[in-house]
Amino acid sequence: MSIKNAYLQRVYESVEKRNAGEKEFLQAVYEVLESLEPVIEQHPEYEAAGLLERLVEPERVITFRVPWVDDNGKVQVNRGYRVQFNSAIGPYKGGLRFAPNVYMGIIKFLGFEQIFKNSLTGLPIGGGKGGSDFDPNGKSDAEVMRFCQSFMTELYRHIGANTDVPAGDLGVGAREIGYLFGQYKRLKDVYEGVLTGKGIPYGGLNGRTEATGYGIVFFAREMLKRFGEELKGKEVVVSGFGNVSWGTVQKLNQLGAKVITISGPDGYIYDPDGVTAGEKEDYLLELRASGKNICAPYAEKFPNAKFFPGEKPWGVKADLYIPCATQNEIGMEEAKAMVAAGCKFLCEGSNMPTTNEAVAFLRDNGVVIGPAKAANAGGVACSCIEMGQNAGHTVFAPDQVYAQLESIMVNIHDSAAAAAEKYGFGYNLVAGANIAGFEKIASAMMAQGIV
Ligand code: GLU
Numbered sequence: 334m335s336i337k338n339a340y341l342q343r344v345y346e347s348v349e350k351r352n353a354g355e356k357e358f359l360q361a362v363y364e365v366l367e368s369l370e371p372v373i374e375q376h377p378e379y380e381a382a383g384l385l386e387r388l389v390e391p392e393r394v395i396t397f398r399v400p401w402v403d404d405n406g407k408v409q410v411n412r413g414y415r416v417q418f419n420s421a422i423g424p425y426k427g428g429l430r431f432a433p434n435v436y437m438g439i440i441k442f443l444g445f446e447q448i449f450k451n452s453l454t455g456l457p458i459g460g461g462k463g464g465s466d467f468d469p470n471g472k473s474d475a476e477v478m479r480f481c482q483s484f485m486t487e488l489y490r491h492i493g494a495n496t497d498v499p500a501g502d503l504g505v506g507a508r509e510i511g512y513l514f515g516q517y518k519r520l521k522d523v524y525e526g527v528l529t530g531k532g533i534p535y536g537g538l539n540g541r542t543e544a545t546g547y548g549i550v551f552f553a554r555e556m557l558k559r560f561g562e563e564l565k566g567k568e569v570v571v572s573g574f575g576n577v578s579w580g581t582v583q584k585l586n587q588l589g590a591k592v593i594t595i596s597g598p599d600g601y602i603y604d605p606d607g608v609t610a611g612e613k614e615d616y617l618l619e620l621r622a623s624g625k626n627i628c629a630p631y632a633e634k635f636p637n638a639k640f641f642p643g644e645k646p647w648g649v650k651a652d653l654y655i656p657c658a659t660q661n662e663i664g665m666e667e668a669k670a671m672v673a674a675g676c677k678f679l680c681e682g683s684n685m686p687t688t689n690e691a692v693a694f695l696r697d698n699g700v701v702i703g704p705a706k707a708a709n710a711g712g713v714a715c716s717c718i719e720m721g722q723n724a725g726h727t728v729f730a731p732d733q734v735y736a737q738l739e740s741i742m743v744n745i746h747d748s749a750a751a752a753a754e755k756y757g758f759g760y761n762l763v764a765g766a767n768i769a770g771f772e773k774i775a776s777a778m779m780a781q782g783i784v
Pocket of ligand 1: 498
């Protein structure tokens with residue numbers, strides 16, 4: 334596919350010009366605009382209202398210096414970001430990513446995706462994202478605390494429970510959220526749900542940690558159902574070994590599937606016996622907590638498993654593929670390996686794991702794709718439930734949360750499928766998710782005037 338509509342072309346060209354060099358952001362915008370063609374053609378009023386020009390421009394972009402002192406007494410300086418992208422349907426909502434490759438293009442791509450993802454949940458949350466080029470791997474707890482305190486010392490003035498509510502993402506888990514929350518409370522002297530993904534004793538939501546992974550598996554289950562298939566007995570290739578992979582593996586095991594791979598920046602693990610419930614699942618948490626960002630030790634701990642250094646798992650034969658590591662982990666080379674291995678279903682766990690070229694190639698080869706902004710929306714959906722819990726000064730039980738998560742994921746799947754069908758895309762969930770997410774944002778923006 335390519336963009337043919339003149340209005341969409343014009344908008345994309347101006348995004349390219351204005352955001353030169355931000356390739357992940359351009360990729361995310363292109364993918365969305367491409368699927369909006371039939372919608373834009375039916376709604377000429379959007380062009381008159383400059384709707385897309387406004388949609389692709391963040392409402393506010395904040396960058397700031399984050400100075401901190403390491404354990405050797407040396408001063409370090411990182412760069413902090415918060416992109417408040419769109420507040421048409423609710424306060425800005427989206428995680429913080431701490432990783433050395435973070436720059437404006439990554440934060441903007443994530444913030445842009447978040448607008449549609451959050452809209453798809455059906456809940457009242459706008460789109461935002463933030464982070465820093467700080468690398469928590471290999472840092473002591475004290476260093477992470479000093480960094481988080483410094484980061485919040487600037488960020489606190491821009492956020493609030495009804496303004497902008499950050500959460501975790503890569504490199505930001507319960508530890509970081511705790512330090513960030515403590516500093517916010519100290520600076521603002523207000524106890525409010527300004528962050529989600531908090532620890533259970535101080536306002537966190539039962540089930541939030543596993544929500545993203547569980548939601549992905551519910552979404553995959555709905556995709557399989559369309560073709561009369563079920564998860565039970567299926568072999569699954571999963572990448573990554575962090576929070577998203579962990580929740581995914583857990584739910585897959587509960588539903589009777591078998592996870593045969595995990596991966597890290599150092600290579601991948603093939604486990605013919607499956608990454609089974611109990612000891613093996615728990616070991617993923619240990620790997621993460623080690624702060625080394627490697628998966629090789631899994632094969633030492635469980636000798637039946639084999640470690641493939643420097644390789645990715647996409648050529649391994651399986652029934653279902655679930656990338657849970659990071660953006661663009663599946664390019665053309667990986668997509669070709671997947672097709673050669675007989676891949677039929679790809680359900681995206683990580684944000685934008687597949688390049689646009691690879692998505693087109695996979696689709697042309699009959700692969701059914703569940704796009705990340707729909708499939709991984711269970712995390713942010715539960716974040717919104719956490720916001721509601723905090724605002725209502727109450728606590729929700731795990732079963733309540735799980736039930737709500739499951740029905741949200743079924744809904745997201747069904748509304749993406751219905752939107753694709755309505756605009757002549759068949760069962761193309763990539764287009765359907767973009768359209769269903771966009772429709773709600775567009776009508777809210779139209780109602781609110783030129784702001
Ligand atoms: N970082 C997660 C995402 O990509 C969660 C965001 C949130 O809970 O606000 O959706």
